Amino acid sequence: xxxxxxxGAAKTKQAISQSHSSKEAAAAKLLKAAVKKQDEDxxxxxGDGADEWMQRKTLIKPPDQVDLTEAExxxxxxxxxxxxxPHAPQNIVRYSFKERxxxxxxxxxxxxxxxxxxxxxxxxxxxxxxxxxxRQGLPDEKAAVESIVAETEEEKPDxxxxxxxxxxxxxxxxxxxxxxxxxxxxxxxxxxxxxxxTERPSxxxxxxxxxxxxxxxxxxxxxxxxxxxxxVIYDAYMEELQKQNKERQKASLKxxxxxxxxxTILVETESDNITRVRQVAKIVERMVVQNTFxxxxxxxxxxxxxxxxxxxxxxxxxxxxxxxxxxxxxLAVTSLCxxxxxxxxxxxxxxxxxxxxxxxxxxxxxxLKNPTFPEYSYIxxxxxxxxxxxxxxxxxxxxxxxxxxxxVYNLKEKSTQPMYRSTAKSGMxxxxxxxxxxxxxxxxxxxxxxxxxxxGRVVSWTLVKNELVFTEIIKLSMGxxxxxxxxxxxxxxxxxxxxxxxxKQIDYLFLVGTEEGKIFKCSKAYSSQFLETYDGHHxxxxxxxxxxxxxxxxLSCSADWTVKIWDHTVRTPMFTFDMNSAVGDVAxxxxxxxxxxxxxxxxxxxxxxxxxxxxxxxCQQPVVPKKAKLTHIDFNLVYPIIxxxxxxxxxxxxxxxxxxxxxxxxxxxxxxxxxxxxxxxxMEKLLSLQREPDNSSLG
Amino acid sequence: xxxxxxxxxxxxxxxxxxxxxxxxxxxxxxxGIPIKSTLDNSSTVQYxxxxxxLVMKTRSTVRDLDPQNDLTFLRVRxxxxxxxxxxxxxxxxxxxxxxxx
Numbered sequence: 001x002x003x004x005x006x007x008g009a010a011k012t013k014q015a016i017s018q019s020h021s022s023k024e025a026a027a028a029k030l031l032k033a034a035v036k037k038q039d040e041d042x043x044x045x046x047g048d049g050a051d052e053w054m055q056r057k058t059l060i061k062p063p064d065q066v067d068l069t070e071a072e073x074x075x076x077x078x079x080x081x082x083x084x085x086p087h088a089p090q091n092i093v094r095y096s097f098k099e100r101x102x103x104x105x106x107x108x109x110x111x112x113x114x115x116x117x118x119x120x121x122x123x124x125x126x127x128x129x130x131x132x133x134x135r136q137g138l139p140d141e142k143a144a145v146e147s148i149v150a151e152t153e154e155e156k157p158d159x160x161x162x163x164x165x166x167x168x169x170x171x172x173x174x175x176x177x178x179x180x181x182x183x184x185x186x187x188x189x190x191x192x193x194x195x196x197x198t199e200r201p202s203x204x205x206x207x208x209x210x211x212x213x214x215x216x217x218x219x220x221x222x223x224x225x226x227x228x229x230x231x232v233i234y235d236a237y238m239e240e241l242q243k244q245n246k247e248r249q250k251a252s253l254k255x256x257x258x259x260x261x262x263x264t265i266l267v268e269t270e271s272d273n274i275t276r277v278r279q280v281a282k283i284v285e286r287m288v289v290q291n292t293f294x295x296x297x298x299x300x301x302x303x304x305x306x307x308x309x310x311x312x313x314x315x316x317x318x319x320x321x322x323x324x325x326x327x328x329x330x331l332a333v334t335s336l337c338x339x340x341x342x343x344x345x346x347x348x349x350x351x352x353x354x355x356x357x358x359x360x361x362x363x364x365x366x367x368l369k370n371p372t373f374p375e376y377s378y379i380x381x382x383x384x385x386x387x388x389x390x391x392x393x394x395x396x397x398x399x400x401x402x403x404x405x406x407x408v409y410n411l412k413e414k415s416t417q418p419m420y421r422s423t424a425k426s427g428m429x430x431x432x433x434x435x436x437x438x439x440x441x442x443x444x445x446x447x448x449x450x451x452x453x454x455x456g457r458v459v460s461w462t463l464v465k466n467e468l469v470f471t472e473i474i475k476l477s478m479g480x481x482x483x484x485x486x487x488x489x490x491x492x493x494x495x496x497x498x499x500x501x502x503x504k505q506i507d508y509l510f511l512v513g514t515e516e517g518k519i520f521k522c523s524k525a526y527s528s529q530f531l532e533t534y535d536g537h538h539x540x541x542x543x544x545x546x547x548x549x550x551x552x553x554x555l556s557c558s559a560d561w562t563v564k565i566w567d568h569t570v571r572t573p574m575f576t577f578d579m580n581s582a583v584g585d586v587a588x589x590x591x592x593x594x595x596x597x598x599x600x601x602x603x604x605x606x607x608x609x610x611x612x613x614x615x616x617x618x619c620q621q622p623v624v625p626k627k628a629k630l631t632h633i634d635f636n637l638v639y640p641i642i643x644x645x646x647x648x649x650x651x652x653x654x655x656x657x658x659x660x661x662x663x664x665x666x667x668x669x670x671x672x673x674x675x676x677x678x679x680x681x682x683m684e685k686l687l688s689l690q691r692e693p694d695n696s697s698l699g
Numbered sequence: 700x701x702x703x704x705x706x707x708x709x710x711x712x713x714x715x716x717x718x719x720x721x722x723x724x725x726x727x728x729x730x731g732i733p734i735k736s737t738l739d740n741s742s743t744v745q746y747x748x749x750x751x752x753l754v755m756k757t758r759s760t761v762r763d764l765d766p767q768n769d770l771t772f773l774r775v776r777x778x779x780x781x782x783x784x785x786x787x788x789x790x791x792x793x794x795x796x797x798x799x800x
């Protein structure tokens with residue numbers, strides 16, 4: 001017992017002697033523990049030191065420890081150490097503004113900080129440390145080094161510097177007062193004279209600061225918004241193109257006009273008044289009118305008289321629009337002409353047939369789209385007797401007047417005056433002009449027109465620059481043209497030409513109908529002789545018309561109540577029809593070689609189809625109130641309608657029923673023949689039938 | 700020349716107005732402001748505002764389908780009447796008609 005006690009006591013003594021008093025408590029504890037252990041033990045005095053040592057190694061089992069078997073105890077458990085922090089999140093997501101979506105962050109910080117304490121230790125060589133030392137002075141370790149330095153320069157301040165630096169500099173510092181070391185020292189501290197130093201700072205005047213700014217006027221701003229559609233871009237390009245074209249034209253013009261130096265300022269009046277609405281107003285007017293006349297428009301387009309299936313040899317005419325104008329009261333329709341180019345436009349010439357009631361005249365252009373108001377209208381001094389629209393240049397209209405004058409109007413110009421006018425000097429007719437017709441342009445590509453008048457002359461007019469130049473083609477006379485030497489005598493009996501027509505295919509061939517009833521076949525080449533004379537009618541011939549298809553056939557109608565069909569190689573008519581009243585006008589249909597229509601003064605329209613009925617009209621229909629006389633008729637080239645004019649200034653449109661528009665049936669198995677040839681063949685058949693009885697009668 | 704044109708336009712508008720069943724005519728400029736009208740002010744403003752948008756949309760549609768094409772006119776037929784609009788480059792002409800009158 002005493003040995004361990006001694007051992008323990010020896011240890012404690014040692015401890016006390018060596019360490020501080022704070023270790024006494026620990027030693028005392030140890031002592032107490034040793035004593036305790038000894039009490040518990042049964043006093044085994046063998047190996048006291050070992051006892052103590054063993055005591056410390058005894059396992060202390062907690063009461064609820066799991067009892068494991070030997071095998072289980074020896075089981076090895078593998079523990080892997082990784083650097084993955086199990087508490088670190090595995091799927092951090094952040095919003096990315098660039099991609100405007102949530103994105104997973106790639107690398108996730110696995111660092112787990114368990115403990116952090118901000119310290120306040122500085123490295124002794126850092127700037128801050130040096131400054132601190134400079135303020136406090138060097139510690140005692142460096143006193144020996146410093147003393148050497150201090151001896152040589154007493155007035156120099158204590159300078160805590162890097163030890164290495166001082167040691168190296170010590171050797172040479174005595175001789176060199178201006179060493180780097182001392183300069184470095186100076187930098188850190190202000191050199192102060194220790195005996196007489198006073199700080200006397202002074203401050204200079206600070207210039208007063210003043211802010212000077214200026215604000216400019218805001219540039220004018222305006223809000224602009226637009227949509228860039230495909231068509232907006234297209235429009236912009238088109239405008240550019242037009243501008244470029246204009247500039248090119250101006251450039252070329254400038255070269256020409258350099259001499260004249262005329263300044264023509266193009267003023268595009270963008271006035272705010274309503275004139276810009278002109279075009280649009282027209283369209284709207286037509287729309288409104290279409291609504292008003294809706295039924296008629298539907299009829300025009302779609303109505304087909306179904307009763308025609310039951311009546312084989314009859315047809316009807318359906319009245320459509322009526323064209324009337326206030327200003328034309330008292331005037332009669334003297335001529336009608338469809339426009340070749342615009343199929344719904346037609347011209348009406350108005351004047352008076354009455355010798356005593358001669359006054360002004362009018363030329364009106366109507367479109368089927370607007371029956372309430374004419375598209376173009378011109379008032380003329382003298383009554384209009386005839387007019388013709390140029391086949392190709394449909395803006396040129398030739399008009400013949402009652403006073404023998406001829407005028408050409410240009411529809412494109414806005415003036416109410418004609419472009420050209422013939423005067424007494426330039427070969428005006430001395431009697432009313434009954435018919436005018438445009439011809440093909442002559443060799444100089446000047447426009448050319450023909451006219452026939454009661455003064456017995458057929459004259460050709462050429463539009464040369466600004467004038468009408470006339471050339472007389474033929475003088476009509478009553479004689480047969482056999483006596484060649486008596487030309488002057490012959491002309492004493494001038495025939496009054498009332499109508500003429502040019503052959504559709506043979507250019508120089510034309511027919512002239514006269515007031516006496518004779519029809520002359522003439523050629524442009526021969527000015528004195530006729531090729532043929534036909535004793536056609538007893539009274540004045542109102543119209544002669546060549547057939548559109550058959551080259552030999554023509555029609556003539558007259559005031560002697562008859563309509564006659566001729567073959568120009570035969571002097572007698574092929575067919576004669578009696579109408580019971582004076583026939584005002586007759587016209588072939590453009591779609592069939594055997595269909596023609598005639599109008600009479602009793603207000604009836606007669607339509608014939610020779611292939612169906614050779615003797616009677618398919619349709620005889622009064623279309624105007626009884627007192628009105630029909631004066632003219634014309635077929636539309638495209639639509640199945642006809643226009644008829646009466647002596648009250650009213651133009652009526654009528655639709656032809658299907659029976660009147662029949663085309664011959666195709667025989668089964670045969671190819672459908674081409675239309676013109678078919679028509680020609682049709683007519684030829686008829687004519688041959690006619691001729692045979694003639695031949696037989698002659699023979 | 701100008702006065703002639705003005706007279707012509709005025710006459711055309713008068714004729715339209717005198718047609719059967721026409722209730723009113725409105726002319727509006729490119730921005731939708733009515734210039735001339737035969738209806739009362741409130742109706743005019745209403746028609747102008749609404750139809751202007753409709754025509755712009757229609758025109759845009761037509762031109763989008765084919766930039767070389769352009770709108771000629773627009774008819775809106777309803778139970779009571781029919782509205783006809785004809786647009787020009789800078790003006791619209793609107794006519795309201797009751798065709799069955």
